[in-house]
Amino acid sequence: MTDEDRSPEDEFQEMLRNLLGGQGGAIDPAQLEQLRSMGIDPAMAQQLMRQLQGAFAAAGDGPGEIDLSSAKTHALHLANKDGLGISSGDKQDFDQAFALAGLWLGEATGISDVATPPRAITRGQWVEATLPVWQELAEPVAASIADAMTEAIGAQLPEEMKGAAAGAGRLMRTVGGQMFAAQLGSVVGRLSLEVVSGGDVGIPVMPDGEAAILPQNFADFGRDLEIDDDQLALYLATRELAHVRLFRHAKWLRLHVISQVTEFARGLHVDTDALEDLASRFDPSSPEELRAALESGALLPPRTEAQTAALTRLENLLATIEGWVDVVTTEATSRLPAAERVAEAVRRRRAVGGPAERAMGALVGLELRPRRLREAAAMWRAVTEAVGTAARDSLWDYPDLMPGADDIDDPTALIARLQAAARGDAAERDEFDDALEALLAQEAQGGNGDAADAPDDTTGDDTPEGPRPV
Known part of the structure; x- marks a missing residue:
């Protein structure tokens, strides 16, 4: 095929092959001029290709996945x-605070100490340690944004180019993943x-x-509190150890x-109308508007009823955890x-959250705040x-023992169950027990009925039964 016989779609496909083949995004100017006839600005197309290639070259192994190395680079730069x-003085001070906090905590809870020594770490070390969880x-959410970006950009292409651009879906997902990684x-x-x-x-x-x-x-935390650093360090060290001990003891809790x-997060879906509007005026050489939209949460639509219910369950869970930590820490630091x-x-700080925490909430649609912390702490008290502490802490032994939202509202029934168990009384029946008994009774009746309806294999005497007539 000669150059004269090649269609604009062929030109576009060749550009994609150059890009995906890692050929530096080198695009023949004649190809760009050919695209002008399709209503595409050549200069913008070239800028877009260069940005796409850079994103593609740095992409992770899977489409739409967050490139952890890119996110780590951005995070460490700020940290x-x-x-x-x-x-060395700070390290020694916090080592001593952790040692004394561990002793005090041992008096407030029977949950054992952790094996790994606690330590003072830098901001960069915190980033490296926590980034995999983030x-x-x-x-x-990144996958949802990448999918929506693919659809939105595809909707902006001329009809004659959609077939040629069909193979670029993975590339567009990569762009979304890269942009999200930078924001994360x-x-x-x-x-x-x-x-x-x-x-x-x-x-x-x-x-x-x-x-x-x-x-x-x-230092920033205690700057306006007018409290001695020694007392601050002891309290925060005790609270940190209580949090870690709980998750170490209840091994199922972390995964939960x-x-x-x-x-x-999997229930979140990007507002495609907002993204299409953004894509229609997206300038690859100036992506600040897209970044601002990602960070502000403008691309995340209002929560559905199912998401609101899931958020309520999560907030109750976090409140139950932090309420226990709050009560145990208070008992352990009574000398301060x-x-x-x-x-x-600490309570006010957790309730309000800082700027970065609010940004994280906008980015993933979730604010990790225990809104019922005071009620949960009152329940634990x-x-x-x-x-007593032993029966209280036993509620973390198994997932089905952990208090629920109803217990936070009114712990009377929970306390009654624990007191009955301490006396050795049989557990009070609940709806589950009644339903299980009814199911077992139904199965038993069904079994007896089948036996009654079975043919009689006896002859009425001790003589073995002969062959049945056919």
Whole structure:
């Protein structure tokens, strides 16, 4: 086929082959001029191709997946911008705080200590330790954005080019994944400037069994509280250890929390109308508008009823966890004169959240705040006063024992069950017991009925039965 015989679709396909083949995005100017006849600005097409190739070259292994290396680069750039490390004096101070906090915590709960020594870490170390969890939480949303971007951009193409562009779907998903990775890295990097400890965001983002405090952010937390650093360090170290001990003891709890978060995220779908409107005026050389839309949550439509219900379940779960941590920490730090002031500052901080936490909420459509923390803490205090710490902590032994939303509303029935179990009384019957008994009775009656209807194999005497007539 000669150059004169080639159609615009052929030209476009060749450009895609050059791009996907990693040939530097080199596009013949004549090809670009050919595209002008199809209503496409050659300069913008060339800019788009260069950006797409850069995104494609840095993409992960799967379409629409977040490129963790790209997100990590962005996050570490922000986390390490001040160049601050941890002095030997700070490290020693927090080591001592963790040691004393561990002793105090042993008096407040029977849940055993963790094997991994707690430590002071830098912002960059926090990013590296937690980024895999943030990626897991964000990937369902990234995939949704990538799918919607593919559809939106495809809708903007002229009809005669849609067939030629059909093979570029994976590339468009890559662009979405790359853009989302950059925003995820930016948000996690800014979050590293705010968090004070590993469990500060309420979910287990640190590796299992690891407790940590960030001295670089510790000073910012206590700057306006007018409380001695020693008391602040002891309280925060105790709270961090309580959080880690709980997740280490209830080995099922970590997966339970992460699963509920990802279940909520998988239900999110991008507002395609908003994305198509954005795609119609998208300038590849100036992607700030798309980045702002991603970070503001403008591409995420209002929650459905199912998502609202899932969010309520998650908030109750987080409140139940943090309520226990709050009560145990309060008991363990009763010797600290300023303990209640620090506790109130922590509660308010968790309820309001910082700028980076709000950005994370916009990015994945989820704000990780225990809105019923005070009610859950009141439940745990009531349980402790009624049955003691051992029975209280036994509620974390198995998933089906953990208090639910009804128990947060009114812990009376929960306390009655625990008191009955302590006396050795039979557990009070509930709807599940009644339903199970009815099902077993129905099966038993069905079995007897079948036996009664069976043919009689006896002859009425001891003589063995002969052959039956046919």
